[in-house]
Amino acid sequence: MPTALITGANRGLGFGLTELYAADGWNVIACAREPEKATALQKLAASGKGKVTVKKLDIEDHASIEALAKELKGQPIDLLLNVAGFYGKRIVSDPGGLGAFGESDYAEWDRINRINVLGPMKIAEAFVENVAASGQKKIVSLSSIIGSIGGNPGGHMYAYRSSKAALNAVMKAMSVDLKDRGITAIPIHPGWVRTDMGGPNADLSPEESVTGMKKVIDGLTPADSGKFLTYSGETLPW
Numbered sequence: 001m002p003t004a005l006i007t008g009a010n011r012g013l014g015f016g017l018t019e020l021y022a023a024d025g026w027n028v029i030a031c032a033r034e035p036e037k038a039t040a041l042q043k044l045a046a047s048g049k050g051k052v053t054v055k056k057l058d059i060e061d062h063a064s065i066e067a068l069a070k071e072l073k074g075q076p077i078d079l080l081l082n083v084a085g086f087y088g089k090r091i092v093s094d095p096g097g098l099g100a101f102g103e104s105d106y107a108e109w110d111r112i113n114r115i116n117v118l119g120p121m122k123i124a125e126a127f128v129e130n131v132a133a134s135g136q137k138k139i140v141s142l143s144s145i146i147g148s149i150g151g152n153p154g155g156h157m158y159a160y161r162s163s164k165a166a167l168n169a170v171m172k173a174m175s176v177d178l179k180d181r182g183i184t185a186i187p188i189h190p191g192w193v194r195t196d197m198g199g200p201n202a203d204l205s206p207e208e209s210v211t212g213m214k215k216v217i218d219g220l221t222p223a224d225s226g227k228f229l230t231y232s233g234e235t236l237p238w
């Protein structure tokens with residue numbers, strides 16, 4: 001059975017994806033910043049539905065990423081799924097909290113970049129040999145239409161928006177650099193989803209989003225590498 005490593009697996013889309021891949025019989029290395037508090041994930045791992053192994057991983061902490069990579073050295077990973085992400089303290093559902101011009105919190109912006117941009121890059125660099133040794137050879141990072149410069153002309157949300165645009169650039173460059181190793185790398189937009197981040201007014205349930213994303217990811221071929229896709233398989237402009 002194939003293996004997926006999923007970050008941010010304790011809640012939201014990461015948990016939904018973990019449940020879905022486990023139900024499909026995959027081995028899932030489910031990474032969470034604080035596994036001891038991840039009760040739903042621990043329950044899923046203990047239920048025996050699929051093979052879910054919970055690992056502690058803070059993607060801001062590169063030593064923690066390197067330690068896990070050392071532990072998993074030699075183990076093929078078919079799908080490296082970067083789900084963990086951070087919008088900032090002010091969530092989308094807060095009408096006054098959309099990161100307006102003149103309100104930037106630069107310390108928080110720095111943290112958003114560490115989680116949304118440096119994190120997925122470091123994960124890819126740390127686990128690339130595991131992916132290259134696998135059957136499916138896929139690296140997928142959850143981006144956002146908010147990071148699309150051509151497809152989302154709105155204002156506000158400077159920190160989150162620019163972090164996802166930078167993540168898109170990272171994934172695109174990675175798709176070029178890893179092509180010769182047969183690795184397919186894409187950013188994917190999950191839709192606007194009713195998680196803690198998306199808020200209660202979002203369009204999609206987590207189930208709709210993760211089911212769509214899994215279908216798209218399952219169907220990826222090397223010809224798709226470097227595309228910016230949505231959960232329903234459409235191509236987004238950069």
Ligand SMILES: NC(=O)c1ccc[n+]([C@@H]2O[C@H](COP(=O)([O-])OP(=O)(O)OC[C@H]3O[C@@H](n4cnc5c(N)ncnc54)[C@H](OP(=O)(O)O)[C@@H]3O)[C@@H](O)[C@H]2O)c1
Pocket residue numbers: 007008009010011012013014032033034057058059060082083084085086087115142143144145189190191192193194195196197198199202
């Ligand atoms: N929901 C949406 O509408 C939407 C739309 C577009 C894109 N996205 C993207 O989809 C991804 C998942 O979003 P979501 O809605 O599931 O978000 P969420 O409900 O806020 O969950 C975020 C996840 O990221 C983890 N995380 C944050 N910082 C971390 C760190 N330093 N190390 C490890 N894990 C960390 C969180 O762990 P803790 O519980 O420990 O904080 C949590 O598991 C994100 O990349 C997000 O930007 C979401």
